[in-house]
Amino acid sequence: xxxxxxxxxxxxxxxxxxxxxxxxxxxxxxxxxxxxxxxxxxxxxxxxxxxxxxxxxxxxxxxxxxxxxxxxxxxxxxxxxxxxxxxxxxxxxxxxxxxxxxxxxxxxxxxxxxxxxxxxxxxxxxxxxxxxxxxxxxxxxxxxxxxxxxxxxxxxxxxxxxxxxxxxxxxxxxxxxxxxxxxxxxxxxxxxxxxxxxxxxxxxxxxxxxxxxxxxxxxxxxxxxxxxxxxxxxxxx
Amino acid sequence: xxxxxxxxxxxxxxxxxxxxxxxxxxxxxxxxxxxxxxxxxxxxxxxxxxxxxxxxxxxxxxxxxxxxxxxxxxxxxxxxxxxxxxxxxxxxxxxxxxxxxxxxxxxxxxxxxxxxxxxxxxxxxxxxxxxxxxxxxxxxxxxxxxxxxxxxxxxxxxxxxxxxxxxxxxxxxxxxxxxxxxxxxxxxxxxxxxxxxxxxxxxxxxxxxxxxxxxxxxxxxxxxxxxxxxxxxxxxxxxxxxxxxxxxxxxxxxxxxxxxxxxxxxxxxxxxxxxxxxx
Numbered sequence: 001x002x003x004x005x006x007x008x009x010x011x012x013x014x015x016x017x018x019x020x021x022x023x024x025x026x027x028x029x030x031x032x033x034x035x036x037x038x039x040x041x042x043x044x045x046x047x048x049x050x051x052x053x054x055x056x057x058x059x060x061x062x063x064x065x066x067x068x069x070x071x072x073x074x075x076x077x078x079x080x081x082x083x084x085x086x087x088x089x090x091x092x093x094x095x096x097x098x099x100x101x102x103x104x105x106x107x108x109x110x111x112x113x114x115x116x117x118x119x120x121x122x123x124x125x126x127x128x129x130x131x132x133x134x135x136x137x138x139x140x141x142x143x144x145x146x147x148x149x150x151x152x153x154x155x156x157x158x159x160x161x162x163x164x165x166x167x168x169x170x171x172x173x174x175x176x177x178x179x180x181x182x183x184x185x186x187x188x189x190x191x192x193x194x195x196x197x198x199x200x201x202x203x204x205x206x207x208x209x210x211x212x213x214x215x216x217x218x219x220x221x222x223x224x225x226x227x228x229x230x231x232x233x234x235x236x237x
Numbered sequence: 238x239x240x241x242x243x244x245x246x247x248x249x250x251x252x253x254x255x256x257x258x259x260x261x262x263x264x265x266x267x268x269x270x271x272x273x274x275x276x277x278x279x280x281x282x283x284x285x286x287x288x289x290x291x292x293x294x295x296x297x298x299x300x301x302x303x304x305x306x307x308x309x310x311x312x313x314x315x316x317x318x319x320x321x322x323x324x325x326x327x328x329x330x331x332x333x334x335x336x337x338x339x340x341x342x343x344x345x346x347x348x349x350x351x352x353x354x355x356x357x358x359x360x361x362x363x364x365x366x367x368x369x370x371x372x373x374x375x376x377x378x379x380x381x382x383x384x385x386x387x388x389x390x391x392x393x394x395x396x397x398x399x400x401x402x403x404x405x406x407x408x409x410x411x412x413x414x415x416x417x418x419x420x421x422x423x424x425x426x427x428x429x430x431x432x433x434x435x436x437x438x439x440x441x442x443x444x445x446x447x448x449x450x451x452x453x454x455x456x457x458x459x460x461x462x463x464x465x466x467x468x469x470x471x472x473x474x475x476x477x478x479x480x481x482x483x484x485x486x487x488x489x490x491x492x493x494x495x496x497x498x499x500x501x502x503x504x505x506x507x508x509x510x511x512x513x514x515x516x
Contacts, residue, residue: 101349117268
């Protein structure tokens with residue numbers, strides 16, 4: 001047994017609804033406003049605990065609004081739990097949604113640098129990996145065009161290519177594989193397989209059972225902010 | 238000799254650790270620097286790519302204001318201020334930096350929703366890149382001021398060589414302090430964006446940009462001086478117009494700068510952990 005790289009220990013997370021409604025509300029209805037804000041707490045996660053080991057591929061599945069993305073946010077460190085503790089070890093790279101962190105006016109190449117550095121590479125690293133990233137994205141002829149001219153599939157390819165070249169120890173994937181054509185999806189899955197061989201921990205959030213079964217060894221089912229069950233997936237791979 | 242060697246040896250271990258710590262920090266620092274440079278370059282590039290007249294536009298705006306104020310106050314109201322057009326632009330150009338950065342930073346976080354929701358990186362670099370972008374444009378507009386100077390038969394002096402870099406510091410501090418506060422609070426109260434436009438207009442009129450402090454009646458002068466931009470703008474102007482760097486004003490503006498920056502940073506720091514849930 002290898003050591004756990006992610007420990008989620010009795011974590012609860014709630015959001016206050018209707019916070020960002022504006023100053024008018026706040027000024028004129030201050031007492032009710034505070035009461036409302038407290039009452040309208042929404043539990044996204046309620047006392048969740050699990051551990052993920054190094055090199056494991058871990059699926060999180062559940063209906064919309066069940067709290068899947070909140071778990072990813074907590075692991076990525078952009079959200080803080082209200083109670084409990086999340087511990088992670090190693091470089092984390094999230095796969096961003098379509099075009100996140102890209103600027104439409106910049107070229108593919110400029111966006112690669114921008115995105116790579118935001119995801120944690122230094123400039124030298126990014127430049128030395130540039131050719132490999134462009135190769136993987138299959139965007140050779142378009143790479144010096146502003147990406148506002150790209151199709152959404154092309155943008156997805158570029159984003160995925162950058163993320164996998166960050167050489168993460170933990171890769172977070174949130175419903176990403178739905179984009180791009182089948183051929184590129186195949187390529188992504190292959191890349192993830194090779195990540196698995198290299199010992200990268202993969203956390204994969206989706207509501208598609210098929211993809212989970214292709215990639216993951218273990219899966220938790222989240223429903224109504226709680227873990228319903230943790231399943232082991234049979235050796236299909 | 239021996240004692241020296243042994244003391245060396247005993248220092249070695251913690252010394253080694255200390256060095257590792259420094260290396261680690263240096264690596265991190267290098268990374269932060271890369272991040273700041275790339276984000277700022279992006280802002281600058283985007284500004285120029287969007288329109289062929291990128292530079293011209295950023296000069297045109299304060300020049301147009303100067304023209305309006307010149308018409309209203311020199312020609313209609315007959316203000317007795319010498320070299321009034323030069324007077325105007327040497328205050329309006331630095332103000333342009335202030336105004337654009339604070340306005341622009343209102344959307345620094347809101348405009349980067351998906352990054353803030355997914356990636357952990359120092360978010361305070363987003364408004365920083367906005368401030369640095371406008372600082373760059375301000376510096377790029379100094380040649381225009383020089384052209385005006387030449388027109389009035391004046392010349393820049395050696396004072397500029399230390400005056401400009403020194404004045405950049407408090408200007409940066411005040412602007413970045415405001416930007417941090419505005420960008421953070423705007424996530425929680427979206428109305429702030431509109432309030433800020435109003436507030437900046439008020440501040441603009443309370444700053445001696447198209448008038449001098451002497452015009453202000455004695456009993457209202459404190460209003461002008463509690464404004465952190467007053468010592469800044471007047472100092473920029475005296476540097477550009479008369480090659481005079483005023484140390485008293487400088488120290489006052491530096492104190493304001495530090496104060497505003499610390500407040501802005503504290504506000505950012507208090508709110509930053511909840512950014513991702515607010516969007």
